[in-house]
Amino acid sequence: MTRLEELLTDWFPLQRWFAGKGVPIDALRVETEHVLIAGEPGLRVLVVAVDQRGTTDRYQVLLGLRPEGSLGDELAHAVIGVCEPAPDGAGLTSAAVVYDAVHDPELTAHLLDQISAGAGDGPVRFRSMPGSRVRTGLRSLVLTGEQSNTTLVYGEEYILKVFRRLWPGPNPDLELTSALADSVYAARPHGWIETDLRTSADGTAVSTTLAMLQEYLRSATDGWVLAATSVRDLYASPETTPSDAGGDFAGEAQRLGAATAAVHRDLARALPTDVLTPRTRAEMADGMVARLHTAVAEVPDLAPYAVALRAAFEAFAALDAELPVQRVHGDFHLGQVVRTDTGWVLLDFEGEPAVPVHERQKLSSPLRDVAGMLRSFDYAARHQLIGHTGDTTDLTEAARAWAQRNREAFCEGYASGGGTDPEKHQVVLRAFEYDKAVYEVMYETRHRPGWVGIPLDSIAALTGQTIPLSG
Known part of the structure; x- marks a missing residue:
């Protein structure tokens, strides 16, 4: 060495983006x-x-x-x-x-220069999007708070997302954002950096995305921040209904649903689509059941709900109708959307960074993204109660009411925006949401034990069962 x-x-092991922390x-x-x-x-x-x-x-x-x-x-x-x-x-x-x-503006200026020039036919290649003129001479600054990648902001013009963990092949964020280049609901791509990596299967060298340059959204406010502010306003007067609270979020949730439907429509037009046959859907349901078994073995508190969860996965497998599938966001939640002066914009189409690229490129139901956002509303409603001392019964009930109102508003917006009506496909939506909640139970147990009550309480509510409310 x-x-x-x-x-x-x-x-x-000291870097936030290193996925192997805690393992020698x-x-x-x-x-x-x-x-x-x-x-x-x-x-x-x-x-x-x-x-x-x-x-x-x-x-x-x-x-x-x-x-x-x-x-x-x-x-x-x-x-x-x-x-x-x-x-x-x-x-x-x-x-x-x-x-x-990445922290040296003198060196990172070179990256912007090379993307602007579309330079390099060697092992590291810099590319600009057709018709895009990249302005150079801008100083970079590293954004804080990211977990799996590193993002640089150049002036108030661009962001460069540097992908830390690499999988052979084009990154889905570049693929999907390029497909949405003309959409008002996605940040415009300007270029990328690539190299060749060899696959582990047969050693074939494939073009692999190292970084992606996009438009910087100056007026953007994080969706999680907006939702958390709304919940905080409600907590100040828990006796007030969410619709009467000063920071009611339902209007924004409805508009976000419509924006999500528009993005799904654009992706379906630009990229391949298919239908999930009963056989392939049954295989997907088998995967959900397998994850449930693993989670129950790891988290015994999940065991009381295993029968209801498995029944939902089996109902999904038993459906006769073919299920339309397409490219989707894949890791959709309030932290992946921002509100600008002109409306909602969806970000970070990378999918789950810990999953190989070929898995993230698989087609799925758009309702998977809908389920992810519904889970995010539950998290936004409940996370401020963690560590709260005293009786939280009133606040917990207010949180559940907030989550339910915004879940309904989002689904209404999604349906009215031309998306698959979630109300008419509850069996499919329920399976995706339960599967996501099971994943969350395992994630929180491993990484944030104090948060595991959020998905457990959600599963209890969704399955119509009760457990002691956790703070």
């Missing part, structure tokens, strides 16, 4: 290394393979190099370590400080 790989082995790293190696800027300072693209418990994941690192002692205080937090001697080909005569270059 080289000195650089040793430094990365210590650095990776068995081996780490730099699989490919491409020089974007030689000399001082230097910039490289690394594809790093990490072995953990018999599996291998790949990650992207934009590596900056500067002579030891030359890094300013503003980049001190991005330091990975010191390589002695400097990595081969760095063009440095002494030890080099290596660091996460």
